[in-house]
Amino acid sequence: MKTQDKDLQSQNNFEKGIDPVGAMHSNEMDTGGASLNPPPFQLKTDDESGINPFGGGNHRSNDDVQPHLGKVSAPIQAKMATKGPANVVQMASINDYADRNNPAHDPSRLSDTQIRATDEYIEMARAHYYIPTTDPSILYSLEEITLATRLALRSIREGNSFTVASNGQTFLDRAKEQLGTVRHIEGQANNLHWSAFSSQDAATNPSVLQSQYAKWILLNQPEPNPNSGIMNCWEMVMYGAYRAGYVTVSRLRQIYLTANSSFVTRYNHIVDQVRNHGADPNSFTFPSFGDTFESEIRASSEYIFDPSNSNSPSPLPGDIVIFNRAAGHAAISTGTVNSNGQHEIMSLWTQNRGRIVRTTIEALLADGAGTPVKFWSARW
Numbered sequence: 001m002k003t004q005d006k007d008l009q010s011q012n013n014f015e016k017g018i019d020p021v022g023a024m025h026s027n028e029m030d031t032g033g034a035s036l037n038p039p040p041f042q043l044k045t046d047d048e049s050g051i052n053p054f055g056g057g058n059h060r061s062n063d064d065v066q067p068h069l070g071k072v073s074a075p076i077q078a079k080m081a082t083k084g085p086a087n088v089v090q091m092a093s094i095n096d097y098a099d100r101n102n103p104a105h106d107p108s109r110l111s112d113t114q115i116r117a118t119d120e121y122i123e124m125a126r127a128h129y130y131i132p133t134t135d136p137s138i139l140y141s142l143e144e145i146t147l148a149t150r151l152a153l154r155s156i157r158e159g160n161s162f163t164v165a166s167n168g169q170t171f172l173d174r175a176k177e178q179l180g181t182v183r184h185i186e187g188q189a190n191n192l193h194w195s196a197f198s199s200q201d202a203a204t205n206p207s208v209l210q211s212q213y214a215k216w217i218l219l220n221q222p223e224p225n226p227n228s229g230i231m232n233c234w235e236m237v238m239y240g241a242y243r244a245g246y247v248t249v250s251r252l253r254q255i256y257l258t259a260n261s262s263f264v265t266r267y268n269h270i271v272d273q274v275r276n277h278g279a280d281p282n283s284f285t286f287p288s289f290g291d292t293f294e295s296e297i298r299a300s301s302e303y304i305f306d307p308s309n310s311n312s313p314s315p316l317p318g319d320i321v322i323f324n325r326a327a328g329h330a331a332i333s334t335g336t337v338n339s340n341g342q343h344e345i346m347s348l349w350t351q352n353r354g355r356i357v358r359t360t361i362e363a364l365l366a367d368g369a370g371t372p373v374k375f376w377s378a379r380w
Contacts (some may be wrong), residue, residue, distance in 0.1 A: 011216040011243075022129030026090040076318065093119045094153040094162075101135060104312035107150035107157075108335075116142075121149040123164045128172060140172050147335075148175035150316055151300075158301045174299065177246040177380045178318020181330050184244035185236070185346045185356065194354040199289045202256070203263045214238055217249075217256050234293045234330040235322065237355060247380040252255040254272055259292035299379030304372045305343070307362050314343055321345050321361065324370030333356070
């Protein structure tokens with residue numbers, strides 16, 4: 001169902017009852033006494049519910065394992081067979097795939113066999129692969145080591161240096177976090193309830209928000225129920241990482257504290273430009289807490305997925321997927337494709353009956369989700 005944009009109104013119609021940030025209750029976040037300047041037009045915004053306070057067209061509702069391989073793994077055996085038949089995987093380094101101009105070498109397009117034949121994968125597997133009787137919390141599965149190698153390759157293609165000795169642990173940990181988060185969210189299918197999100201309310205009077213996640217983080221209210229809690233799309237992703245054990249409450253609060261500060265600064269700038277300098281309000285992009293979610297969680301360069309381009313890179317497991325802006329919609333990639341070749345994600349949104357569902361990027365685009373579709377590695 002499409003939502004209508006709110007018309008700009010005069011200052012006399014500015015919504016009543018909005019507390020300045022400096023007057024927030026004592027159990028809310030400390031914002032340093034910042035406050036929002038009264039605007040000369042209505043800026044009551046449900047930015048994640050599809051309402052654009054500065055005009056514009058109507059749009060859709062927004063949000064604001066491998067088996068144990070014994071002593072020597074199959075890829076290692078292939079690596080060692082340097083004089084075998086022609087179909088034996090040859091020795092390689094992920095540096096051999098570092099040319100970013102070659103779409104065939106994108107980390108999402110290399111097969112597991114290619115990844116597992118690289119020096120870096122083999123070195124990490126020899127050092128960190130856990131036998132099931134050992135403690136998995138300090139070692140890594142083959143799936144995690146494979147993803148770590150893909151993430152390292154992505155970083156190399158971005159111009160960064162990589163060796164297993166210097167920063168292999170960083171990518172192993174990131175792979176464990178990305179896989180663990182998306183696997184947890186997959187297990188939450190059909191749970192939670194989507195709600196619209198107003199960044200303005202979150203910054204000034206979060207008690208009126210529907211989101212139980214936001215009230216938990218901003219007001220120290222009880223943690224949402226993992227089955228029936230209410231939150232928006234990007235909050236579902238952060239909550240999934242928290243429930244999976246990869247991010248702390250203090251980190252989640254820091255993200256929203258930063259979002260609050262950024263919102264207030266941007267909001268006051270827009271109001272000043274419109275009221276005092278005659279700027280056209282339609283020329284501004286309205287700020288959103290979702291913008292800070294993007295900047296705080298992004299761990300790699302930003303990539304564009306284009307389903308019409310056969311050479312397009314595609315998301316890896318646990319990558320964050322953004323439809324234009326998180327204020328439009330955010331989801332998390334499973335790194336898989338369905339029987340129709342469509343790229344699967346876990347999403348909490350109105351288009352998903354307001355529950356967490358496994359759907360595809362292509363399905364949401366067909367249902368009106370925004371473009372471009374961006375994705376990147378997550379940093380929890």
